[in-house]
Amino acid sequence: MHKRITIYDLAKTLNVSPGTVSRSLNDHPSISTRTKERVVKKANELGYKTNKFAVNLSKQQTNTIGVIVPKLNSHFMSTILAGIEKIANEAGYSLIISQSLESAEKEKINARTLYNSGVDALLVSLAYDTSDYEHFTPYIKNKIPLIFLDRVHDLPQCSTFIIDNRSAGFEATEHLIEQGCKNLLCIGGNLIRKVYSDRFNGFKDALEKHGMDIGGPHFFEMDQDHKRVIEVINYIKNSKNPIDGIFVANDTFAAHCMKELKKENYKIPDDIKIVGFNNDPISELVTPTLSTVNYPGYDMGIMACQSVISHLKGDIDLQPANSITLRHQLIIRESSTQNKSITL
Numbered sequence: 246m247h248k249r250i251t252i253y254d255l256a257k258t259l260n261v262s263p264g265t266v267s268r269s270l271n272d273h274p275s276i277s278t279r280t281k282e283r284v285v286k287k288a289n290e291l292g293y294k295t296n297k298f299a300v301n302l303s304k305q306q307t308n309t310i311g312v313i314v315p316k317l318n319s320h321f322m323s324t325i326l327a328g329i330e331k332i333a334n335e336a337g338y339s340l341i342i343s344q345s346l347e348s349a350e351k352e353k354i355n356a357r358t359l360y361n362s363g364v365d366a367l368l369v370s371l372a373y374d375t376s377d378y379e380h381f382t383p384y385i386k387n388k389i390p391l392i393f394l395d396r397v398h399d400l401p402q403c404s405t406f407i408i409d410n411r412s413a414g415f416e417a418t419e420h421l422i423e424q425g426c427k428n429l430l431c432i433g434g435n436l437i438r439k440v441y442s443d444r445f446n447g448f449k450d451a452l453e454k455h456g457m458d459i460g461g462p463h464f465f466e467m468d469q470d471h472k473r474v475i476e477v478i479n480y481i482k483n484s485k486n487p488i489d490g491i492f493v494a495n496d497t498f499a500a501h502c503m504k505e506l507k508k509e510n511y512k513i514p515d516d517i518k519i520v521g522f523n524n525d526p527i528s529e530l531v532t533p534t535l536s537t538v539n540y541p542g543y544d545m546g547i548m549a550c551q552s553v554i555s556h557l558k559g560d561i562d563l564q565p566a567n568s569i570t571l572r573h574q575l576i577i578r579e580s581s582t583q584n585k586s587i588t589l
Contacts, residue, residue: 250293292357304556311359311367312342313352315396317506319544320525322370329368330547336554338365345372347388347468353380366390366553371398373435373468390553390563396440397568406549408573410440413538414447416575417492417520420536424518424582426490429457432465432477432502433494435501441494444522448492463544467498474501478509481517489517490581496528496537498519503531505578518581533579541571554575 254271256263261280269276269284310333316321319437325343329542345352347414352372359367360383371393378398384391385402397405414431421429431448434441447463452459465480467473481488493499499521503513510515513533521528521537528535550567555573 247357250288250291252293255288255291255293256285256429258291258315259284283486306365306557307363308337309339309341309362309364310550311362311364313355313359313367313369314342314344315344315347315370315372316343317342320497320527321523321540324542325546325549328543328548329550330546331546332550332554338554345375347373349375349377356380356384360384360389364389365557366392367442367489367550368392368394368553370394371396371438373438374566392549392558392563394549395542396438397451401540404552405568406545406571407440407568408540408571410443411447412448413455413573413575414444414492415450417522417538418448418451419454420575420577421490421492421518421520421581422451422457424490424514426518427457428484428486428488428493429490430465430481430484430488431463432467432498434469435466436464444492461506467494469495471497471501472497474505475499477483477502481506482509484535485544491517493519493521496523496525496535499535500527500531501538503533503535505553513580519574520581524576528576528578535580536578537576539574539576541573545571583584 252266254262254267259266265276265280266284269281270288272281283311305588308479310332312326312329314326314381316322317348325533330340341362341364343355343359345355349372352375357365357380366389369392373382374415380399381391383428385400391400391403393403393405397407399405418429423539431445433445436442438443446465452463465477499519503519505514506517521535522529522540524537528537548571552561555561
């Protein structure tokens, strides 16, 4: 491996002081144009590269934003990251992206590593089983902006970016009820995650509004592993009262449910109607097309990154901003209605 060229190497080669090299490379007015040109030419010849991290560290900033997401192979998370990256790149910030792989322990390691790397801010979507939040304390104590996205938790001086998941769950469930469903099932994630508990509460709100039983076993918890879809199908097959409507926490799992239900000779939407969540591309590729809730992940990434960079520049103060809620939209397709005239 070739040795990295430093300003001290350049200074020795040019027979000038390291300070002269540094000021020349930074176009300082105290250095003559001739000297600047000479230094820059030699720097290019030797392949000198500015250590931006070290420069920014001396200014108590790294122009780097840390991001922790549950999984990188999630389409929804990739849209959030695309929004974050667009704004960060435009503002001259770099991203360090890590994934918790749905593990609270790995999330703790990632948070500590990013803190020790000197990130200027941290954006987080929590892991499936995170229940202890002490690993975020160093950020809060040292006033490093900490932003939660989608899977959020209320912590002092931390902002959250979400949609109204309770309202979204209500709308999806009420749509199924209006289509004639009498015995509904909500398939969601760990209820310690507010995103899933809010959707389930919205589900129950719709049942209550329409005078339906809310005391029965209407919830099936799953960790988004498609291998568990057989458990769901068996639950549906063995239900005393035939389940005729399902609200699923994400589109990918909903698509797997549809596939297995068809293998069991269920007709969708005649026998059972389904609504997913997120509006992933798979929702339009499956047959029948999947009704879903559009979750504006890209817009969320853009808004979160814009807010944190504006805060870092001193243009706004994020601390009082408790929660920013983006708009969702119920998209009705073939899986939940027998009406041939589908409207969005």
